Amino acid sequence: MKFEKEEDRLNFVIELLNHPELLQEVRVQEWLAESRNKELYEECRRYLEGGLRLAVGDQLDVEGEYWNFTRKMKSGGRSRRMTWLSVAAAVVILISASWWLLENSLSSKKQEVIPVAEHIAPGRNQAVLITESGEELVLGASGSESRELGEGVSVEYDSLRGINYKLTERAVVSYHTLRVPKGAEYKLTLNDGTIVWLNSESELRYPTSFAGESREVFLKGEGYFSVAHDEQHPFIVVSSDIYTKVYGTEFNVRSYEEEDVHVTLVQGRVSVKKTEDGSEYTLNPGENARFVESVPEITKVNVNRYIAWKDGYFYYENESLESIMDDLKRWYGFDVVYVGNKARDYRFELWASRDSEISVITDLLMKTNRVGIKVNGKTLVVSEVIR
Structure with a gap:
């Protein structure tokens, strides 16, 4: 030809x-x-x-x-x-x-593959707000409301601006928990002006108003923090016994179960340590601290890998398929089964919108002619392509 x-x-x-x-x-x-x-x-x-x-x-x-x-x-x-x-x-x-x-x-131009089930849809803005007394407030993907949750404490919330707190002088400080399920994300503005984006399967426990010498919150899962500057009152994120202390900056903390903890600094300066009495290690912008033992592994990284989710993207450079699928299944709410041992270790470069249908991303992966992906209900069956 x-x-x-x-x-x-x-x-x-x-x-x-x-x-x-x-x-x-x-x-x-x-x-x-x-x-x-x-x-x-x-x-x-x-x-x-x-x-x-x-x-x-x-x-x-x-x-x-x-x-x-x-x-x-x-x-x-x-x-x-x-x-x-x-x-x-x-x-x-x-x-x-x-x-x-x-x-x-x-x-x-559609590839002839088994169509992805329609109910495997992208995630959305959704969360559950839990008060100290156990009251639960379901925050949906649409609508705007204002509710009083405790004496002198009211919250305004909608799908775009997330949660905002308003406190009066008679407010009684208590702890709230924002829980984001699989297939969702949510934004929260704390009483001091700090903005927190929570990723899928994440949870943040925080006071309705900060008091004392420090501003301390507790994270499970993944959160991106844009901290309001206050030199006299450091902001501390506690996650899996890792303490991240800042005075005003932007950073990401990833702390899912069965994964290493990652703290990634975008701008400003933070210190990290294992346990409350551990030694402190300082991060500079563009650095990531990975905790396996008490001493973190600090490396210069492309921060997009760790923060793109906050801006609405999946972003991977030389990442294993298993790692990519772990993120995708949190967002889309499916399960993954691997056929054979090789496919999960294949490495890819990929970026795509989190608003994309899952079929767009699976099509991209299959077009590399390295993996095959089929759908069985809400389960993706991933196998290597035999050449």
């Missing part, structure tokens, strides 16, 4: 990636035996693996493309956001030396 135009050669590769069964044909195997054709195929396959733009001949810039996309999305309102989200995990290929978006991305 010969193509007169480079565009035709590229379209043929796109066809192969969308219909991997064509790889079994002799004519296709002969075409891929030519080094330049094989190189183009592998470049496009790697692009699909990341769901990112790939400039032919240029190096894949995962971080740069992520920030380009988020800047464009944040520059407009809801309608513009949804326009960009519609191509968040789609394939955009460069045909010339300049950046040109194809009007019809590869996401419109």
Whole structure:
């Protein structure tokens, strides 16, 4: 097979990636035996693996493309956001030396796979607020309300602004717990002005008003904190016996059961320690502290891996499929079964909107021709592709 135009050669590769069964044909195997054709195929396959733009001949810039996309999305309102989200995990290929978006991305070309069940849907804004007396207030994905919860303590909440506290002089301080289930997220503004984003399967216990020398809260799961500055009253997050102390900064704490604890600093400065009486270790912006033992492993990281969820994205660089699936199943509420031992260890680069249907993400993973994903009710069956 010969193509007169480079565009035709590229379209043929796109066809192969969308219909991997064509790889079994002799004519296709002969075409891929030519080094330049094989190189183009592998470049496009790697692009699909990341769901990112790939400039032919240029190096894949995962971080740069992520920030380009988020800047464009944040520059407009809801309608513009949804326009960009519609191509968040789609394939955009460069045909010339300049950046040109194809009007019809590869996401419109459906691969013939078993359809994903409709009830596996993206997560939403949802939580349960529990008072010290045990009263529970279900916070749904829509609507706006104001409730009085205890003497002099009232909360306003809606799906966009989350929870905001208002206290009068006669307010009696008590502890509240915000619990976010699987397949949900929620935002909370504490009485001191600190904003907390809670990820799926997470819980935060906090006082309705801070008193004393420090501002202390207790986290299970994952939370992103934008702390109101107060030099005289440090803000302390206690999670799995890890103490993170700040005076005013932005950072992420990830502390799920059966996982190592990660504290990631975005800006400002924090100190971390194992147990209340342990030695303190200072983090600088862009550093991550991973706790396995009492002494943390502190490394320079791409913070997007740890904070993209707060801005509405999944973001992974050289991440194992099992780790990716662990995050996806928290957000979409499904279970995962692996067939064989290899697939869970395959590593991928991927970014996609958390508003995407799960089929968009599974299609991207399958288009790499490395894994197969089938649906059985609310369970994804993941297997390696035998070549």
